Amino acid sequence: MGNLDFTNHPGFSWYCILLLVSGVALLVLGPVPGLSRGSRIANLLFGLGFLGYGIYLVFMFHGGTYFLLFKAFIVPIVLIVNAVRELRYANLRRRGNNRLKGREKAMAGEVARRQAEIQTALAEAHARHNAAQAQVPTEVQ
Structure with a gap:
């Protein structure tokens, strides 16, 4: 399959595999709802970059110099950890909002x-006042 030769160049072959896996993983994380727009864009851009470079090295590269990007090992881990944190935070925020809505309903009922x-007490007080006013004799001059 292309330039993958695990017997003669295992380091290069594993590097290509890691680039492809990292690219696919980041592309899968790209459209996940709950992530911020910046995280989704970063995941998609890095995913396309890693996947594209991996495909180039596997199928189109014919020897010579290639760039060994250590970021290909670090960036996907950082972006995946960031995505998990954002999803957890969004989930906690959503659960907190649901709890607040329940409390708001309870408070509204209370x-x-x-x-x-209060309206009943005011109506009773008004009725007592009117009854007391009716019992007071008025003076005629």
């Missing part, structure tokens, strides 16, 4: 109940 009690 507020409505207290408002009803």
Whole structure:
């Protein structure tokens, strides 16, 4: 398969495999919902770069000098860890918002109940006041 020769050039072959795997992994992480726009763009760009360079080295490279990018080993790990952190944070934030919505509903019910009690108490006080006013004799001059 192209330039993959694990017997004569195992380092080069494994480097190509790691480039291809890193590129595919980052492309898979690219459209994941819950990640920020910047993370998705970075995942897609690095994924395309690693995958493209890996394909070039495997199928189109005919010997000579090639760049051994140590970033091909570090960047995918950093981006995957970042994606996991962002997804966890988004999940925690979503669960926290759901809890707040439940509390808001409970508080709204409590507020409505207290408002009803106050209105009832005011209506009773108004009725007592009107009854007391009716019992007071008025002076005729």
